[in-house]
Amino acid sequence: MDALDALEIARWQFGITTVYHFMMVPLTIGLGLVVAVIQTVWHRTGKPEYLRMTKFWGKLFLINFIMGVATGIVQEFQFGMAWSEYSRFVGDVFGAPLALEALLAFFVESTFLGLWIFGWKQLKPGIHLACLWIAVIGSVFSAYFIIVANSWMQHPVGVEMIDGRPVMTDAWAVFTNNTALVAVPHTLFGALAVAGGFLLGIAWYHLWRRRRDGVDTVGVDGKVIPGDAADIPGRDRDDHKVWIRSLRIGAVVAMISFAGTALTGDLQGKLMFEQQPMKMAAAEAACHDGTGFSVLSIGNLGSQNCDDIVALIEVPGILSYLAKGDFTTEVQGVNSLLPQYKEAYGTHLPDNPIYGERAGQEIDYLPVMEVTYWGFRMMIGFGGIAALAALVALWLTRNGTVPESRWLMRLAVFGILAPFGANAAGWIFTEMGRQPFVVAPNPDPNGIDQVFMFTAAAVSPGVTAGELLASLVTLASIYGVLLVVEVKLLVKYIRGGVVSAMPELVHAPIDENEDATPGPGGPGGGKPADDVLAFAY
Amino acid sequence: MELLPTIWFIAIAVLWTGYLFLEGFDLGVGMLMKLFARDNTERRVLLNTVGPVWDGNEVWLLTAAGATFAAFPLWYASLFSALYLPLLVVLVALIFRAVAFEYRGKVDTDQWRTRWDWAIALGSFFAAFGVGAALALTTTGLPLNANGDREGGPLAWFSGYAVLGGLAVVGFSLVHALAFLALKTDGDVRHRARKWFVRLLPALLLPIAGWALSIQFLEGKPWTWALVLLAVAAAAAAWTMGRKGAEGKAFIALGAFLALGTASIFGAVFPVVLPSTLNEAFDLTVSNASSSDYTLGLMSVVAAFGLPLVIAYQAWTYWVFRRRVSAAHIPEAHSFLPAIAARAFTTKG
Numbered sequence: 001m002d003a004l005d006a007l008e009i010a011r012w013q014f015g016i017t018t019v020y021h022f023m024m025v026p027l028t029i030g031l032g033l034v035v036a037v038i039q040t041v042w043h044r045t046g047k048p049e050y051l052r053m054t055k056f057w058g059k060l061f062l063i064n065f066i067m068g069v070a071t072g073i074v075q076e077f078q079f080g081m082a083w084s085e086y087s088r089f090v091g092d093v094f095g096a097p098l099a100l101e102a103l104l105a106f107f108v109e110s111t112f113l114g115l116w117i118f119g120w121k122q123l124k125p126g127i128h129l130a131c132l133w134i135a136v137i138g139s140v141f142s143a144y145f146i147i148v149a150n151s152w153m154q155h156p157v158g159v160e161m162i163d164g165r166p167v168m169t170d171a172w173a174v175f176t177n178n179t180a181l182v183a184v185p186h187t188l189f190g191a192l193a194v195a196g197g198f199l200l201g202i203a204w205y206h207l208w209r210r211r212r213d214g215v216d217t218v219g220v221d222g223k224v225i226p227g228d229a230a231d232i233p234g235r236d237r238d239d240h241k242v243w244i245r246s247l248r249i250g251a252v253v254a255m256i257s258f259a260g261t262a263l264t265g266d267l268q269g270k271l272m273f274e275q276q277p278m279k280m281a282a283a284e285a286a287c288h289d290g291t292g293f294s295v296l297s298i299g300n301l302g303s304q305n306c307d308d309i310v311a312l313i314e315v316p317g318i319l320s321y322l323a324k325g326d327f328t329t330e331v332q333g334v335n336s337l338l339p340q341y342k343e344a345y346g347t348h349l350p351d352n353p354i355y356g357e358r359a360g361q362e363i364d365y366l367p368v369m370e371v372t373y374w375g376f377r378m379m380i381g382f383g384g385i386a387a388l389a390a391l392v393a394l395w396l397t398r399n400g401t402v403p404e405s406r407w408l409m410r411l412a413v414f415g416i417l418a419p420f421g422a423n424a425a426g427w428i429f430t431e432m433g434r435q436p437f438v439v440a441p442n443p444d445p446n447g448i449d450q451v452f453m454f455t456a457a458a459v460s461p462g463v464t465a466g467e468l469l470a471s472l473v474t475l476a477s478i479y480g481v482l483l484v485v486e487v488k489l490l491v492k493y494i495r496g497g498v499v500s501a502m503p504e505l506v507h508a509p510i511d512e513n514e515d516a517t518p519g520p521g522g523p524g525g526g527k528p529a530d531d532v533l534a535f536a537y
Numbered sequence: 538m539e540l541l542p543t544i545w546f547i548a549i550a551v552l553w554t555g556y557l558f559l560e561g562f563d564l565g566v567g568m569l570m571k572l573f574a575r576d577n578t579e580r581r582v583l584l585n586t587v588g589p590v591w592d593g594n595e596v597w598l599l600t601a602a603g604a605t606f607a608a609f610p611l612w613y614a615s616l617f618s619a620l621y622l623p624l625l626v627v628l629v630a631l632i633f634r635a636v637a638f639e640y641r642g643k644v645d646t647d648q649w650r651t652r653w654d655w656a657i658a659l660g661s662f663f664a665a666f667g668v669g670a671a672l673a674l675t676t677t678g679l680p681l682n683a684n685g686d687r688e689g690g691p692l693a694w695f696s697g698y699a700v701l702g703g704l705a706v707v708g709f710s711l712v713h714a715l716a717f718l719a720l721k722t723d724g725d726v727r728h729r730a731r732k733w734f735v736r737l738l739p740a741l742l743l744p745i746a747g748w749a750l751s752i753q754f755l756e757g758k759p760w761t762w763a764l765v766l767l768a769v770a771a772a773a774a775a776w777t778m779g780r781k782g783a784e785g786k787a788f789i790a791l792g793a794f795l796a797l798g799t800a801s802i803f804g805a806v807f808p809v810v811l812p813s814t815l816n817e818a819f820d821l822t823v824s825n826a827s828s829s830d831y832t833l834g835l836m837s838v839v840a841a842f843g844l845p846l847v848i849a850y851q852a853w854t855y856w857v858f859r860r861r862v863s864a865a866h867i868p869e870a871h872s873f874l875p876a877i878a879a880r881a882f883t884t885k886g
Contacts, residue, residue: 081617167832467622
């Protein structure tokens with residue numbers, strides 16, 4: 001193998017750009033849903049704290065949204081740029097969901113979000129709110145189409161092989177692939193988990209700061225006494241409501257979404273044991289057939305020799321439950337599966353030039369077990385920690401504010417990262433666990449035969465390793481810089497609090513009956529087009 | 538000739554026309570941030586003319602690329618992999634431009650704004666140039682082998698047509714943006730934009746005319762020659778309307794010029810979608826590069842509903858934000874930091 005191996009570079013590039021893109025996207029989807037609900041509550045009740053929540057969380061949503069947009073274009077282009085053989089092979093079936101995503105979802109998302117950002121005064125309040133809902137629903141559809149495309153790589157359906165290429169024969173099967181139908185809710189709950197942790201951590205910080213600055217105090221009964229900081233715009237009693245409500249919404253969303261990811265993940269696992277048994281055996285780092293779920297395995301996972309691995313702590317029956325729903329069925333381990341894979345899909349890569357210098361090499365059907373084993377556990381672990389933390393947070397804030405502890409506050413803010421980690425780990429697990437296939441074979445005996453593709457055959461034959469390295473370095477460094485910029489901006493707006501998203505509060509009267517905040521009928525209620533720019537860049 | 542692949546060839550031409558028409562002016566406005574606007578207020582006037590719509594405009598690019606993938610996977614795979622480095626430049630340009638639109642106003646310092654202004658201007662320039670180069674090369678050809686892979690290394694795509702196509706889209710975007718600003722702003726910006734439009738239109742449309750004409754000389758058919766003549770007439774009409782101060786008509790005439798010009802180019806190369814400069818037998822055509830009729834049929838049904846819907850709600854967006862923007866509308870830069878963060882920072886600890 002050369003020092004510069006085009007395939008390896010292309011894989012790193014796809015991995016880095018996709019994981020990065022999928023940091024921004026779950027926050028976009030999850031926070032978008034939450035902001036839409038909050039604005040709906042404001043629309044219904046007219047309570048000023050809900051307007052403030054809409055504006056504040058909406059501002060953070062937008063700072064993050066644009067990064068998802070910017071990095072999303074790379075995703076669509078790089079199939080053709082770096083993976084031209086893949087694109088040629090799957091184009092008949094894989095291109096359609098991507099094109100439909102742009103046509104039916106992304107147009108909706110970006111157009112209606114533009115209306116929402118700039119249309120606070122140009123649109124009637126109900127229509128303005130509807131624009132946000134339409135944009136958010138667009139983002140959910142976007143996720144659906146992308147996951148349909150991805151699920152076809154995990155579990156190809158609805159095609160026939162004609163002249164060596166899969167040709168779509170049943171669109172219904174492709175768009176209702178059972179792999180996708182469980183992966184979509186799983187991903188959406190994962191996105192909501194991110195939003196929940198985000199609200200919880202940031203709201204905690206603000207409540208903590210109000211206590212630290214002596215704005216809020218705690219009475220003898222332990223209950224909070226919200227106060228006004230007369231000298232600082234926006235830090236009044238409504239501000240306290242903004243944060244305590246955000247915190248509670250965040251905690252509840254975090255817990256519900258963990259339950260949702262667990263339930264859908266369980267369904268997904270059971271499908272995966274049927275559809276990609278090797279992925280699940282590798283997730284378990286299990287050599288031999290068995291029923292036990294490994295809590296901790298030691299040994300050299302990296303050696304890829306599964307007899308080196310010893311499950312130190314194992315819970316009997318759980319693996320069977322994950323796979324089949326009972327506690328006794330033996331689940332096949334790596335040693336049983338390897339011969340089956342070799343028999344079905346060959347022992348060596350064909351002597352075909354599309355495999356480049358890998359042509360004729362022996363095929364290793366075992367995914368990188370360090371990644372699958374730990375990826376699976378980190379996904380569940382980070383998700384569980386976040387949900388548990390949310391429960392504790394609800395208890396600790398039962399009196400209407402947070403404890404004074406700076407460390408607890410730091411923990412809450414740091415905890416924002418946990419659901420991000422769970423999402424990334426889950427995707428890395430499922431994509432790495434699919435290897436050595438880019439399109440995994442569908443083992444269903446009634447399914448389609450021989451529709452699979454090895455990753456080694458997928459990369460663009462005409463593109464040099466140097467080009468791929470140039471793009472990997474360029475994109476990774478730009479993404480790195482932009483991550484710093486995004487986080488800095490988010491921190492700046494978070495520190496600024498609600499007033500950072502509502503400059504009008506600076507001039508607003510600050511007293512108990514504060515009334516400068518317009519009610520739902522207020523913004524543009526009278527003369528919609530009075531202001532040309534309700535919002536200006 | 539197969540019907541569905543032909544329909545999708547036309548659909549993709551329409552998507553590219555839509556992209557160049559819509560993003561054309563916001564790319565141009567981006568470049569004019571540095572070339573035309575005189576101070577920060579004017580730059581914000583420019584920015585806010587496209588603020589609510591640029592992201593929706595950009596989706597036309599994603600749809601054009603996605604539709605090419607779905608309808609002509611071999612065209613998509615060969616074109617995108619052969620143009621690896623130029624498309625990387627386009628991606629980088631689009632990333633910076635998108636982020637700059639959103640982040641420029643988020644910190645109130647001159648240094649911050651200046652940096653993002655450059656990101657918008659250069660991002661717009663390189664995006665326009667790169668897309669133009671890629672489109673020109675798909676009409677004039679790339680050194681592709683029998684498998685559709687590029688021969689000759691990372692820069693083998695380079696030719697005079699790449700430069701011509703790049704300049705064509707840059708030039709068109711600039712003149713289109715001037716027409717758009719004349720239509721969408723008021724006050725000094727409007728008058729200057731009109732003046733620049735009339736003065737610069739002939740020169741800025743020269744490269745796109747050069748591209749259209751060279752394609753006609755290579756592959757032209759009588760009906761595509763006729764389209765070129767109509768396009769020239771539309772450009773002349775745009776120029777005349779601009780001189781008369783009929784801003785709306787000038788903008789529409791320029792749009793007609795674009796549609797006719799694109800149709801003349803795509804029509805001339807049809808049925809070839811990407812010629813090989815190595816061997817005519819390796820040319821990708823609507824027949825040998827397309828997806829199955831089943832896939833194309835499915836996409837046709839969805840697009841028949843989806844595309845008119847997109848056009849309808851995007852048109853509505855332009856109607857909602859139809860009012861002219863002028864310097865007087867630009868609110869003060871909003872700096873909340875002195876108010877609250879000062880306290881947040883000082884009481885740290």
